[in-house]
Amino acid sequence: AVPEGETPPEPPIGVARVLNITGKDRVNALYKDDRRPDNTPRDLLAQGRLVSNGALAITDNNYDKSVEYLHVGEKLFVRVIDADMDISDDRDRTKVRITSERGEDETVELEETLAHSGVFTGSILLKAIEKPTVNNLPRQAPEIETFFGDQLKVTYTDPAASTESGTLELSLEIPIVIGTDGLVKAFSKVFGDETLAVDTRFTIAESYFELFKSHKKLARDDEMKTDLEAGKRVLREVMEDYPDPKYVPRIQYLLGQFAQELGHWDEAIASYSTIVRQFPEHTLAPDAQYKLAQSYEESGNFDEALEAYVTLAATYPKSPLIANVMIRINEYFWNKENFIVAAEVGKKFLERFDGHQHASKMAFRVGQCYYKAEKYMDAANAFDDFVKVFPDDELTSLGLFWSGEAFRMAKNVPLAFRRYNRCRWDFPESEAAKYARGRLALPEMLAQFEREADLENDK
Secondary structure, X not given: OOOOOOOOOOOOOOOOOOOOOOOOOEEEEEEEEOOOOOOXXXXXXXXXXXXXXXXXXXXXXXXXXXXXXXXXXOEEEEEEEOHHHOOOOOOOEEEEEEEEOOOOEEEEEEEEOOOOOOXXXXXXXXXXXXXXXXOOOOOOOOEEEEOOOOEEEEEEEEOOOOOOOOOEEEEEEEEEOOOOOOOOOOOOOOOOOHHHHHHHHHHHHHHHHHHHHHHHHOOOHHHHHHHHHHHHHHHHHHHXXXXXXXXXXXXXXXXXXXXXXXXXXXXXXXXXXXXXXXXXXXXXXXXXXXXXXXXXXXXXXXXHHHHHHHHHHHHOOOOOOHHHHHHHHHHHHHHOOOHHHHHHHHHHHHXXXXXXXXXXXXXXXXXXXXXXXXXXXHHHHHHHHHHHHOOOOOOHHHHHHHHHHHHHHOOOHHHHHHHHHHHHHHOOOOHHHHHHHHHHOOHHHHHHXXXXXXXXXXX
C-alpha cells in the first residue's frame, strides 16, 4: 500500500509483467483491505477470464495474406485468430459456417496450428457442382460445392467477445471467378495412403535439393534457380494438401538447407529454430540444432554459434554429431585465443572419440594449445602422447619437433635434444627434420651433444 498523498513508484523501465493464461483459465484477484471506516478488515475478491474478439481471414496457402477471389478446383484457406478458444493443452478446434448464393451450407472445423497458439486454420477444396447438396461435407477431405461466378460467405461466431451481447459474428464474402487458368501435367497420381503420398513428395523435394547443390557447384545459375523454385513448390503443396503440424519439421529442415546453401543465413536460422523450439523430440531436431549452429558460425555470429553448439551437446548428448560439435567448440576457443579451454575440450574429445577420423589432428591441436598458452611442459607431454599414439601419422615428424621445442622452452635441454635427434633420424626427408637440424646447431644443443658423447665414452 502507498501512504496517502504519495505517488506510487514507477515500474522499472523495460519491465513488463506478464500473466500467461488460456481460454479455460479463471483469474482470481484478492485484495486484503485492512483499513476500513468500520475497522473491520475484509478480503475483496474479483474474478475474470480471458475474452478476446476473434479475427477471421480468407488467405493464401501460407495462411498469411488475404485473397480477393477464389478458383474452382483449388482450395479455400480459412484462418481464425481467437485466443480465448485455446481451452486445453491439446490442439483445439473451432468452427466456421460456409454458405453460397447457389445454396451450399456447410459447417467446417478448423484446427489450432499448435497447442496454445490461439490460431485456427483449415483448407477446403472447391468442387465444381452447379447444384450443391446441403450438409454433405466429407469428414476426411472436406469439399465445398460451388460453381463459376458463385459467391461464398464464410461466417465465424465468436462465443466469447467483448461486446454488449457477449458474442460476435464475423463474416467475409468472396467471389468465385468465372473460368480458371488451365494447367497441363505430364503425369499425375492420386495416393490413397497419406503417408506414402507425403513421403513421395518429400523424396521429390530432396531430389530437387540435390540437383540444386550440383548445379550450384557447376555455377549453372538458371538451373539452380529452377531447382530451388521446384523444390519449394513441392513443399508448398505438402503444406496445402496435408496441413498437419507433424510434417512441419521435414518442411522446415529442407527450407533451411536451401537457405543455407544460398547463404541466406537469417532464413536458415529461422527454419532450424522452428524445429528445435517447437519439435525438440523430433528425429531431425539434433541435426537441425547442429545446422543452426553452423548457420550462426557461417554468418559470422560466433558467440551465438558457440551457444548453439553447447546446447546440442547438453540436449542431445548421444547424438553422433557431438564429435563434430566438440571440434567446432575447440576451433571457437582457438580463434578466441583461449588456449587452455581449447586444450581441455580437445582432451575430452580424445577421451570420448579416440578412434575418430580427426583424433590425430585433435591430439596435435592439444599440444599446440598448451604451447600457445606457454604451458610448455604440458605441451611437451601432449606432443609426446601424440607421437606415441599416432606413430605413422603425417604430423608425427612435426609432433617430435614441437615436443623438442616445448622441452627447450621449459629449459629441459636434454629432452629437447633427444626429440630433435629422433626427428632427424626417424624422418630425415621431412620439413620438420630440417627445422630440427637447425635447432641442434644452437649452442646449448651442441653442449648437450658433447655431454651425450662423454656419457657414451664413459660406458
